[in-house]
Amino acid sequence: MKKHVALFMAMVMMLTAGIAIAFNADSEIVVVSREEGSGTRAAFVEITGVEAKNDKGEKVDNTTLDAEIQNATSQVLVSVAGNEVAIGYVSLAALNETVKALKVDGFEANSENIIAGDYPVARPFNLVTKAGVELSEAAADFLAFIMSKEGQAVINENDAIAVVADAPAFEAKDIEGKVVVGGSTSVEPIMGKLAEAYNALNPKVEIEIQGGGSSTGVNQALEGTFDIGMASRKLKDSEVEKGAENTVIAMDGIAVIVNPENTCEDVSLEQLRQIFTGEVKTWAELGK
Amino acid sequence: MKNDRKYLSENIMRGIFLFSACVCIIAVAMICIFLFANGIPFFQKHSLWSFLTGQQWSPLREIFGIMPMIIGSFYITIGAVLLASPIGILTAVFMTYFSNNRINRVMKPAVALLAGIPSVVYGFFGMMLLVPLTKDLLNLSSGKCVLVASVLLAIMVLPTIIQTSAAALSAVPGNYYEGSLALGATHEYSVLHVLIPAARPGILSGVVLGIGRAIGETTAVIMVAGNQARMPQGITKGIRTLTVNIMMEMGYAADVHRDSLIATGVVLFVIVLCINSIFSYINRRRVIQ
Numbered sequence: 001m002k003k004h005v006a007l008f009m010a011m012v013m014m015l016t017a018g019i020a021i022a023f024n025a026d027s028e029i030v031v032v033s034r035e036e037g038s039g040t041r042a043a044f045v046e047i048t049g050v051e052a053k054n055d056k057g058e059k060v061d062n063t064t065l066d067a068e069i070q071n072a073t074s075q076v077l078v079s080v081a082g083n084e085v086a087i088g089y090v091s092l093a094a095l096n097e098t099v100k101a102l103k104v105d106g107f108e109a110n111s112e113n114i115i116a117g118d119y120p121v122a123r124p125f126n127l128v129t130k131a132g133v134e135l136s137e138a139a140a141d142f143l144a145f146i147m148s149k150e151g152q153a154v155i156n157e158n159d160a161i162a163v164v165a166d167a168p169a170f171e172a173k174d175i176e177g178k179v180v181v182g183g184s185t186s187v188e189p190i191m192g193k194l195a196e197a198y199n200a201l202n203p204k205v206e207i208e209i210q211g212g213g214s215s216t217g218v219n220q221a222l223e224g225t226f227d228i229g230m231a232s233r234k235l236k237d238s239e240v241e242k243g244a245e246n247t248v249i250a251m252d253g254i255a256v257i258v259n260p261e262n263t264c265e266d267v268s269l270e271q272l273r274q275i276f277t278g279e280v281k282t283w284a285e286l287g288k
Numbered sequence: 289m290k291n292d293r294k295y296l297s298e299n300i301m302r303g304i305f306l307f308s309a310c311v312c313i314i315a316v317a318m319i320c321i322f323l324f325a326n327g328i329p330f331f332q333k334h335s336l337w338s339f340l341t342g343q344q345w346s347p348l349r350e351i352f353g354i355m356p357m358i359i360g361s362f363y364i365t366i367g368a369v370l371l372a373s374p375i376g377i378l379t380a381v382f383m384t385y386f387s388n389n390r391i392n393r394v395m396k397p398a399v400a401l402l403a404g405i406p407s408v409v410y411g412f413f414g415m416m417l418l419v420p421l422t423k424d425l426l427n428l429s430s431g432k433c434v435l436v437a438s439v440l441l442a443i444m445v446l447p448t449i450i451q452t453s454a455a456a457l458s459a460v461p462g463n464y465y466e467g468s469l470a471l472g473a474t475h476e477y478s479v480l481h482v483l484i485p486a487a488r489p490g491i492l493s494g495v496v497l498g499i500g501r502a503i504g505e506t507t508a509v510i511m512v513a514g515n516q517a518r519m520p521q522g523i524t525k526g527i528r529t530l531t532v533n534i535m536m537e538m539g540y541a542a543d544v545h546r547d548s549l550i551a552t553g554v555v556l557f558v559i560v561l562c563i564n565s566i567f568s569y570i571n572r573r574r575v576i577q
Contacts, residue, residue, distance in 0.1 A: 028429035035515075036348050037540035060349065065518040068432055068526055071510070071536040082420055085429055 023084045023261040025283040029275055031067040032079045032088035039186040040073070043232065044089050044254050047121050049273045064278030077257070084261035085283065087275060089121070092253035093159035099257040103266030109255040111161045120269050122253040125160060125187045126246040128221040128229035128239075138177030138205045139227040145170050145198045146249050154197045158190045160250040172201040182210035183217015183230035190250065191230060218244055320557075327554035330547040339551065345517040347537065347545040354552055356519045360434075360527040361559075363520050364509065365502040367438030368445055373495050375442070376449030377484075380491075383450070384457040385479045403447035411511035414440040419512055426524060432514035434523040440512055441505055445498035452497055456490020457483060489570055496567045500560060506531035530556045 034041035045051040045061050054060045068086075070076045076088045081098040088099075092109055095101055101109045104121050113119035127143065129135060135143065145151045148170035152162035181191055188211055195207040212220070214231040218239050221229030235246050256272060258264060264283060267275070274280040331339070334352055342353015383395055418440060423431030460483050468478035484491070506529075514526020515536060528536075534549050534556070541549055 030430040035536045035540070036346070037537055037542075037545060039540070058349065061346070065516060066526075067516065068430060069515040069517070069528070069536065071515075071539065075511070078415065079432075082415070083423070083430055 023259070023263055023283075025263070027085045027283065028281055029283055030083055030086040031064055031276055031278070032076050032086050033063050033067040033069055033276070034076065034089075035069050035071045036061070038071075039232075040089065040091055040254060043123050043186065043252065044121065045276070046233070047123060047254070048269055048276060050276045062277045064276065066278060067276070080257050080259055082259075084259040087256065087258050089254050089256050091159055092122075092161070092255045095255045095257070098260075100260045100262060101255040101257055102264065104256060104272065105268050106266060109253060111251075111253070114161055114251045114253045115163055119253065121256060121272075122251050123232055124234060124246075124248045125184075125190065125250040125252060126231040126233070126235065127249055128183070128218050128231055128235070129227075129245050129247070130222050130224070131243040131245045133224070136177055136179070136227060137175050139179045141173060141175050141202070142179050142181075142195075142198055142205065142207060143228065143247070145201070146194055147247070150197065150201075151194060151249075154193050155190060155250045158193050160190055160252050163248055163251055170201070174204070175202060176204040178206045178208065179227050180208045180210065180225070181228045181230060182212055182220055182226040184214040184232040185211045186232040186252070187230040323550065323554050323557055326547070326550045330544070330551040333544070334548075339548075340555070343519055345533075347541070347548055350544055352548045352551075354530065354533065354555065356517055357528050357530045357533045357552070358555070358559075359520055360513075361503055361529040361531070361556075363434055363523075363527060364437045364441060364513070364529055365499055367434060367523070368441035368502045369495060369499055371438060371442035372445045372449055372498060376446050376494070376498070377453050377491055379446070379450050380453035380457055380494075381479060381484065383454055385475075385483070399447050399450050402443070403451070407444065407505060407508040408511075410440060410444055411508035414508060414512040428524050430514065430526070432512055432526050434513070434520065434525065434527050437509050437513040437527070438523075440508055441502045444505060444508065445501050448501050449494045449498045452494030453487070453491045456487040456494065459490065460486045489573060493567055493570045496563060496570060500563045500567070503529075503563065504531060504556075504560060506535050510535060530559075 034044075041061075041063075042051075045063060050063055051059055051061045068079060070079055070088075073090045073094045076090050077094065077096065077099055080086045080088045087102075092111075092114070095109070103109070104119060107113045107119040109119055109121070114122040127146070146155075147164055147167060149167040150170045152164050152167045155162045181195075188209060191209050195209060198207065199205070210226070214233050217226065217229035217231050218235065219229075220226040222239075222242055222244055229244075231246070232252065235244050256267065262283070264286065267286070271280065271286055275286075280286060339352055339354060340358070341355050342351070343355050344351050344353045345356065379395075379399075383392060387395065414436060418436045419431035421431070422428065422433065422436050426435075464482055464486055465478055468482040469475075473482070509529055510532045513528065513532060515528045515532055516526045517528045517533070520527050530552055534552050537545065538549055
């Protein structure tokens with residue numbers, strides 16, 4: 001009986017050992033994407049131009065229908081780690097050594113390049129206020145907290161890249177009031193953590209956080225409904241003209257990942273668009 | 289006085305038994321009410337017909353067509369049942385008529401264990417072993433496909449089919465077998481031509497139960513099916529099922545998108561209801577026989 005078990009185990013091991021075959025550039029690219037509704041997917045398709053306007057002027061996510069869809073970052077990592085012709089994307093904070101991050105437009109995906117603005121698959125987390133309008137005492141204090149050492153530490157703990165170097169320590173003041181913050185649903189979770197940390201220091205200020213999306217965040221901040229608006233993109237020229245002012249509180253980077261067996265080292269933003277819309281089907285077509 | 293107390297405890301116990309019996313029914317009723325109450329409003333805005341027959345699923349642009357997922361669910365389920373039925377039925381026949389006690393002492397717990405393994409473990413097994421193996425053997429670009437999902441589901445529904453079929457086979461009256469032998473038939477001939485036909489309704493209901501299990505499976509399928517929301521492209525390509533569609537997008541879905549997922553649940557619920565009706569129809573016929 002034991003002999004049979006051992007024999008069976010050996011067979012399984014042999015089968016699995018044979019699996020790791022070499023990378024073949026002529027093979028089809030297996031695109032791994034996230035499900036619709038995912039914030040990472042929304043950011044990725046927007047930055048790479050996979051999302052484009054159609055004839056009617058509607059924004060359409062043109063991710064190829066052949067893309068494998070995974071509904072969690074960990075699943076994307078496992079899928080790419082297990083397939084030498086796959087390509088996917090994950091939040092930079094989730095990157096691990098089972099996969100290889102590609103350079104995009106020649107820049108490696110790391111926090112330095114993202115803060116410097118060189119690595120393109122990244123987006124700022126902006127706080128938006130209206131120029132010329134003075135913030136309430138409570139709102140100004142909350143903003144000061146976000147830009148302080150403590151606030152930036154909360155950002156780093158929550159998978160975003162803190163941007164303020166040598167931030168000063170925060171001094172709690174005795175302030176009362178209410179702050180309404182609203183906008184981008186990508187910034188919302190981090191804002192929740194920031195509000196939590198701030199309230200631990202100053203429980204008298206009530207912070208209300210609303211969603212609605214980046215555009216809503218900017219518009220309502222201009223109209224005064226929100227004390228502070230949140231936007232997970234750069235401000236548009238039209239918004240700046242209306243008096244919107246932004247403060248970058250953090251950067252969010254997305255790493256483009258392939259299997260370690262893959263010989264491809266870097267891609268351009270345009271090539272990413274071609275891969276994820278299915279215009280380019282094999283690695284050989286990319287000239288890798 | 290003493291009698292009163294006796295009746296009191298009797299009545300309390302009666303209440304407890306009644307309550308236990310009701311829990312199940314209340315749960316089913318509440319799920320029904322929840323599903324339909326939340327699912328129906330969606331159909332007031334979007335037509336049921338275009339929801340069922342639409343081939344495009346772009347929830348963020350409010351294009352809801354679950355045809356690919358309906359076909360996907362049936363595709364994978366039919367594949368699984370086609371694979372599992374012969375294996376399961378033959379296993380049941382072997383366990384009931386050809387095996388001995390020594391083998392059964394290993395077989396029965398093994399089958400029961402197979403039924404008890406959590407589906408996420410099946411999914412992990414599929415993702416780590418079946419997916420790369422299939423990719424390698426069939427020289428595909430990705431191993432996440434209908435074939436793997438069907439094979440994995442087949443393994444998962446095997447215990448259901450084996451246990452139900454074995455129970456049906458052992459319930460065949462002994463005099464059928466004795467009668468067949470008395471007419472000069474061999475053991476094998478009796479099993480194949482007398483006992484299996486006699487147990488047919490029971491075996492069939494096992495298969496139907498297996499279909500129900502397969503169509504409702506989510507966690508394991510999500511890990512090996514590729515989950516592309518498009519019409520099936522063949523058994524070596526990926527696919528998305530109804531269950532996967534709900535589980536995959538529920539996390540971030542809001543507003544109409546969320547309603548559409550609940551509506552997907554309603555469709556799935558109705559399909560499972562139909563399968564269960566077939567099951568009880570077969571069962572009723574067996575009782576009549």
